[in-house]
Amino acid sequence: MPAVVVPAVIVVGAVIAPLQASAVIVLPEKTPEELLEFASSSEVRALSGTIEQNSRLGLPDLSGVTGSPGGSEGADIASTLELVTGSHTARVYLNGPTNARIQVLDQLAERNIVRSGGDVWFYDSEDRTASHATLPAGAEAPRVQTPERLADRFLASIDQTTEVTVGTNAQVAGRPAYQLVLTPLDDDTLVASVTIAIDSETGLAVGVEILASGGTAPAFALAFTELSLATPDAGLFAFTPPPGTTVTELTEAETREEPTDRPGKSSHSVSGEGWSSILEIPASEVPSEFAASPLLASASQEVSGGRLLSTALVNVLVTDDGRLLLGSVTADRLQDAAAGL
Amino acid sequence: MSSESAVTGARRASGWALLVSELSVLFRRRRTNALLLALAAIPILIAVALRLSSSGPRAGRGPPFLDQVAQNGLFVGVTALVVAIPLFLPLTVGVVAGDTIAGEASHGTLRYLLVAPAGRARLLAVKYIGAAAFCVVAVLVVVVTGTLVGAALFPVGPVTLLSGDTIPVGEAFARFLAIAGYVTVSLLGLSAIGLFFSTLTDVPVGAMAATITFSVATQILGALPQLEGLHPWLFSHYWLAFADLLRQPISWESFGDNALLQVGYIALFGALALGRFLTRDVLS
Structure with a gap:
């Protein structure tokens, strides 16, 4: 008897548990305009959470290329591409505009970006190197993709070629969220729709999903899987390079981001x-x-x-x-x- | 009524007696000791080889944490665990778990065990607890030997975590013990699989080989990116995620996920083993 019953119970449990998670979530209704207004009025300044990124861009597997001895420049491009294309989990801690810590959790390794005021540290546990940069006053934080930043970019680019609708409510990081759906009215683009999950309590963008035309699963998804709005421990933002670490001091020119994706500059x-x-x-x-x-x-x-x-x-x-x-x-x-x- | 409860009491007492004798037989057995010695040899080999080599390992080469050992001997235990997890630990666990029932059957001692009033279900539970106890001891042997050897051959100091933060030695010990706990839990699912294979046959070598093969095959499946959907269901999925205990702040999420997964495997293969063992004809 138990030989039959227990496996059956486990299988049923494994199937039903995810189904229950997708139960209907009832929130006060909002029109697309109200939701856009709600999202832009979000005033979350401190948070800690876990972000998961999944991309199925249909690129060939790059892991073999990453390890190839193609010189440091090739490796740089590869590691940037790897961050954009692979699936990653990162922990994010924010406190105000100038304190931030992002930890990209790799298997048996971790990459850290710590910003405290004008000081920015990059630390890679795999080759145990740290680099330090001093930001000029008022400079923007190093570009790290959080759902909020990505959502801001999409929301800023809404124009007459975009249809904005409110989708079904969802559960993101255990919190009920509205979903704003941007659908391009343009047939030439590869983007079928962009879904932005907006936390029902704070208006914070907690998830972004991009659906490619002809696809059923999101080609790119970035969302919180855990989110707490409590102020993170101040010790997290104080970073001293551990002993035995190679420390590189970055000059100001190296710190500045190359605006590769921003049109209007130079001869692009x-x-x-x-x-x-x-x-x-x-x-x-x-x-x-x-x-x-x-x-x-x-x-x-x-x-x-x-x-x-x-x-x-x-x-x-x-x-x-x-x-x-x-x-x-x-x-x-x-x-x-x-x-x- | 009173005679019935007397029987239950006798069974329970007999179950405890069985457990004590099982554990003492297991850990007095020469093979068990040889397995533990082999596991202890891993950190010793790593530490001695590193001590003797003139040039330290470069960062990013060799197994993770290896380059930290020369500066901090406490990392020998963790490095040895990383090396032992994919093959050596599953190998020893497979030998012990695969032997549980089939070993007794091949010696012709299984029927004598069943003569004791403990009952088949209790005997199976006792055998599983024995295998689980071996998991605890095996992992502790690697971690403790590694820490001791590392402390003897290399300087010991505050430990650098993956996040780049540094913690004092005392906290580091606590974290290493938590890692030992994590790896022990990781091996419990495989032990249940070994127990099930062991109820299928009278040839212990067959059950051991099947368990070890199963473990290797699972890890191969886990390495294929094409089977991504299957990965969270493989019992080896969280094996190397013990590194989450070396982050700052500690991430307990994978600990919980891993424990839940292993409980699922224990329930599934425990039930299969029970179903098989209760209905089996014991002839030897």
Whole structure:
């Protein structure tokens, strides 16, 4: 008897428990406008929580390339790509605009960014290196993607080509949340919809899911799995490099972020509008290590006019004459834009 | 009524007697001692090899934590655990758990055990507790030997956590003990699987080999990214997540997830073992 009953109970439990989690959540109704207003009025200054990022961009597995002896520049590109494309768990502690700590939890290792006032520390437990930078007064914190920041970018770009609706309520990090759905009215973009979960109590954006056209599971998801609004322990923001660590002092120029994705600077040009806009970087400004990296060669495919790096959400085209075109549009649109059509 | 409760009492007393004798037989057995010695050899080998080599290991090379050992001997235990978890610990646990019932059957002693008024279910529980006790001792042997050898051969000082924070030696000991607890819990599911395989056969080597193969196969499945959906259900999924206890602040989440998963495996394979053992004809 027990040989049959216990396995059955376990299987039933494993199936039913997730179903119960998705029970209907009742919240006072809000119109899209009210919800946008609610989100922008959010005043959360201190929090601690765990963020999970999952991306299924349809890129080939990069883990093999990451370890290749391609020089430090190649490794830099690979590790940046790895952060964007892989699945990661990170713990985030924030207190006010100038105290922040982000811990990317890797297996048997951890990467830390600690900001306390003007001091920023980067620490990598794997090679036990730390780097320190001093930010000029009033500078922006190092760019770390939290659901809130990502949501802000999408909310800021709402225009007439976006339909804003309120989706079904959800449970995010154990808290009831509204869901705001942005649907591009543009057929050329690869983005089918962007769903932003907004905490029902504070208006804080607690999750972002991007659905690619033709996909059923989110191609990219970033959300809190745990969230506490209590002020984190002040000791978390005080960082002293542990003994035996190689410490590098970063100069101001290295600290400054390269605005690669921000149009309007230097000679980058943007064509198209809204969701299907295409960024074009002239050959002279494409970093040479990117164009020559073995990563690009192994992950991209030959198309007429250049090499195409295709993912579920973004297509990147490196033309034969060295220009780089990037956009959340179909490959055909990119090739047309490259040809000047 | 009174005779019935007397029988229950006799069974319970007999169960305790059985447990005491099982544990003393298990830990007096030469094979068990050899297994524990082999486990103790892992941290000793690591520490001695590091001490003798002139150039210390470079950061980021070799098993995790290895480069920390030269500066802090306390890391020998943790490094040895990282090395032992994928193969050596499952190997020893497989040998002990696979032997539980099949070993008695092959010696022809199983029927004598069943003559005692403890009952088959109690005997199975006693055998499982014996295997679990071995898990506790095996992990402690690795951690304690590692810490002692490390302290003897290398300087000892405040411990650097994965997060880059530094904690005093006393707190570090507490965390290492918590890690030992975590790894012990991690092995309980595999012990239940070994117990089940052991009820299937009279050939202990078969049950041991099956258990160890199962453990290796599971870890191979866990390494394939194509089977991502399956990974959270594999008993080896959280094995290396013991490092969460070396973060600041400690993350207990994986400890809880791991414990729940192992309880599931114990319930499932315990029930299968019970179902098999209660209905089995014991001829030897």
